[in-house]
Amino acid sequence: MKILATIKRTPQRDTRMKLTADGELITDQVQYEVNPFDELAVEEALRIRDKVGGEVVALSVGSAAASEQLQTALAMGADRALRVEFENGLDPLQIATALADAIRRESPDLVLCGKLAIDDENGQVPLMVAELLDWPHASFASKVELDADAKKAQVTCEVDGGLEVVEIELPGVITTDLRLNEPRYASLPGILRAKKKPSDVIAGSEIADMPEPALRVTGYRQLPPREQGEIVESAEELAEKLIAKNLV
Amino acid sequence: MADCLVVLVPGAEQPSRSELAAVGFGRQVAEQLGGHCDVLLLGPQASACGQAVAAYGIGKALVADHPDLAQPTGEALAAAIAHVASAADYRLIAASATTIARDCFPRAAARLKAPMASDVVEIGQCSADVLRFTKPCFSGNLLEELELHGSTALATCRASAFEPPAASDASADVQTIQLPEKLAHPRKRFVEAKRTPLERPELTEADVVVSGGRGTKGDFTPLEELADVLGAAIGASRAVVDAGWLPNDFQVGQTGKVVAPKLYIACGISGAIQHLAGMRNSKVIVAINKDPNAPIFEVADYGLVADLFDAVPKLTAAFRAARQEQGAAS
Ligand SMILES: Cc1cc2nc3c(=O)[nH]c(=O)nc-3n(C[C@H](O)[C@H](O)[C@H](O)COP(=O)(O)OP(=O)(O)OC[C@H]3O[C@@H](n4cnc5c(N)ncnc54)[C@H](O)[C@@H]3O)c2cc1C
Numbered sequence: 001m002k003i004l005a006t007i008k009r010t011p012q013r014d015t016r017m018k019l020t021a022d023g024e025l026i027t028d029q030v031q032y033e034v035n036p037f038d039e040l041a042v043e044e045a046l047r048i049r050d051k052v053g054g055e056v057v058a059l060s061v062g063s064a065a066a067s068e069q070l071q072t073a074l075a076m077g078a079d080r081a082l083r084v085e086f087e088n089g090l091d092p093l094q095i096a097t098a099l100a101d102a103i104r105r106e107s108p109d110l111v112l113c114g115k116l117a118i119d120d121e122n123g124q125v126p127l128m129v130a131e132l133l134d135w136p137h138a139s140f141a142s143k144v145e146l147d148a149d150a151k152k153a154q155v156t157c158e159v160d161g162g163l164e165v166v167e168i169e170l171p172g173v174i175t176t177d178l179r180l181n182e183p184r185y186a187s188l189p190g191i192l193r194a195k196k197k198p199s200d201v202i203a204g205s206e207i208a209d210m211p212e213p214a215l216r217v218t219g220y221r222q223l224p225p226r227e228q229g230e231i232v233e234s235a236e237e238l239a240e241k242l243i244a245k246n247l248v
Numbered sequence: 249m250a251d252c253l254v255v256l257v258p259g260a261e262q263p264s265r266s267e268l269a270a271v272g273f274g275r276q277v278a279e280q281l282g283g284h285c286d287v288l289l290l291g292p293q294a295s296a297c298g299q300a301v302a303a304y305g306i307g308k309a310l311v312a313d314h315p316d317l318a319q320p321t322g323e324a325l326a327a328a329i330a331h332v333a334s335a336a337d338y339r340l341i342a343a344s345a346t347t348i349a350r351d352c353f354p355r356a357a358a359r360l361k362a363p364m365a366s367d368v369v370e371i372g373q374c375s376a377d378v379l380r381f382t383k384p385c386f387s388g389n390l391l392e393e394l395e396l397h398g399s400t401a402l403a404t405c406r407a408s409a410f411e412p413p414a415a416s417d418a419s420a421d422v423q424t425i426q427l428p429e430k431l432a433h434p435r436k437r438f439v440e441a442k443r444t445p446l447e448r449p450e451l452t453e454a455d456v457v458v459s460g461g462r463g464t465k466g467d468f469t470p471l472e473e474l475a476d477v478l479g480a481a482i483g484a485s486r487a488v489v490d491a492g493w494l495p496n497d498f499q500v501g502q503t504g505k506v507v508a509p510k511l512y513i514a515c516g517i518s519g520a521i522q523h524l525a526g527m528r529n530s531k532v533i534v535a536i537n538k539d540p541n542a543p544i545f546e547v548a549d550y551g552l553v554a555d556l557f558d559a560v561p562k563l564t565a566a567f568r569a570a571r572q573e574q575g576a577a578s
């Protein structure tokens with residue numbers, strides 16, 4: 001089974017991003033990592049490969065900086081890395097177009113993606129990829145049961161009202177939710193081995209049918225501040241204040 | 249080119265607050281563009297819910313049921329939405345940012361080759377050429393301003409950020425429309441739904457939410473008693489759901505539900521940014537935590553540094569007594 005995991009380079013998960021007075025993002029102190037949901041995708045891909053055999057390819061669309069996150073995926077155990085070279089700032093449909101093109105070249109059985117990139121928080125790219133390839137998808141997976149012989153996956157999805165189970169025939173796209181697994185850390189030998197694994201780059205100009213950008217980020221703003229709160233001394237005082245404010 | 253289409257996949261004959269909030273969102277954009285806001289209702293409840301939604305100042309209600317929408321997959325919904333959108337000239341196709349919409353809108357966008365905005369919280373200046381929206385980004389830590397170009401765009405909106413429109417006596421036309429014979433993807437199959445039984449108000453619709461974190465150690469009894477006195481919904485942090493103490497759909501936050509009730513009472517929750525992303529727009533936030541340095545206190549209107557197992561029952565007792573007093577007085 002050939003499994004492809006998509007990876008985006010995003011700020012370290014607990015970073016509180018800040019703006020300059022002019023509303024520019026301050027990025028010089030920011031540490032980056034593999035988008036947390038993509039880490040789950042890599043982990044799931046590795047577990048499936050280790051069970052049924054095959055190959056795991058980590059795929060990213062981005063500038064050379066994203067190589068660092070692809071290295072992390074290799075250090076976790078992925079077999080190969082592939083990067084489609086683009087400056088950052090593509091919109092979701094453009095990223096999906098680049099990913100779909102790379103996926104066509106690789107023709108994997110399964111593509112695992114994060115359900116959300118924690119920078120722009122769009123949650124769009126994986127389903128756009130599935131649509132461009134005319135593949136079925138399963139979103140927000142908390143469990144993937146793969147039948148490699150029948151080329152099927154039964155996926156438990158975390159939805160608003162509880163859980164939903166769907167089945168897709170491969171090839172297909174699955175997006176990960178937090179409870180799918182617990183990603184492993186890259187070990188030191190893993191990090192050393194990663195340096196020798198194949199890493200390829202596809203030039204952006206090779207991507208067919210790239211659409212014009214249609215979604216543009218024009219600026220950032222701070223959240224409206226909350227009023228300063230107060231510390232109360234006891235549960236009784238708290239109850240009184242809430243009752244006085246007609247909140248209960 | 250100036251009209252909007254709001255998509256609902258109703259679960260009942262009456263629209264929910266979050267569905268009506270999407271209608272409110274669509275109407276606001278349509279008003280700026282000088283057009284109408286139509287509503288597309290899909291699935292077994294479409295027709296009944298269409299009659300109800302027709303009273304909310306919309307252009308018309310388009311209703312469609314289809315065998316492939318009995319237990320709809322994202323693929324089937326995306327095919328239906330794209331079909332309706334390509335037969336008309338909608339500038340914006342919108343829905344509330346539920347998991348249903350998140351599971352079909354990006355597919356519909358790719359099919360229509362149209363841009364999409366996710367989780368919109370504010371509407372900016374919109375014209376036929378460009379729609380402007382604001383949405384959260386970086387784990388809800390900042391807001392991002394977006395422009396959507398082209399002739400059609402899609403958007404999901406955060407229900408808690410928009411008001412349902414007022415109902416009127418005037419009722420819009422309800423039209424039944426035909427969908428293509430095949431909507432479902434040939435390689436996708438719905439297997440089963442495991443719905444969490446609702447014992448209390450739905451988290452995103454409740455006026456009061458009592459939420460617990462790892463500090464509860466899995467014992468939600470005091471929180472449930474408080475919730476029952478207040479008619480509140482129960483919420484949870486990720487730690488609680490990961491531990492298996494409550495089902496996934498109780499989770500509040502970046503990866504869970506976004507709530508903005510009148511009152512949010514956080515008990516034994518530290519206040520990680522991903523949790524704040526789901527509740528920081530609550531009108532009043534109360535935090536009960538043993539640790540005076542817990543970040544939850546930074547967003548709390550009322551903070552109480554205490555053991556929740558001591559404080560929560562006292563709160564419950566005080567509210568219960570106040571209720572009885574009110575009852576006696578009236
Ligand atoms: C990509 C990503 C997405 C995430 N999405 C979400 C999300 O949607 N929602 C979410 O909640 N989290 C989310 N998280 C997890 C988040 O980072 C935190 O780990 C989580 O919110 C912590 O939950 P907690 O506050 O219950 O636990 P902890 O951080 O362990 O805090 C427990 C708190 O309880 C207090 N406490 C302990 N005992 C008592 C007592 N007896 N009385 C009073 N107080 C007590 C402690 O002082 C502490 O502050 C996400 C993380 C990532 C990386």
Ligand SMILES: Nc1ncnc2c1ncn2[C@@H]1O[C@H](COP(=O)(O)O)[C@@H](O)[C@H]1O
Binds near residue numbers: 038121122
């Ligand atoms: N530039 C990218 N390169 C590779 N994968 C990406 C990229 N952008 C998004 N993805 C994938 O799509 C998922 C959802 O991203 P988004 O739609 O941007 O929220 C991410 O978790 C990744 O798996």
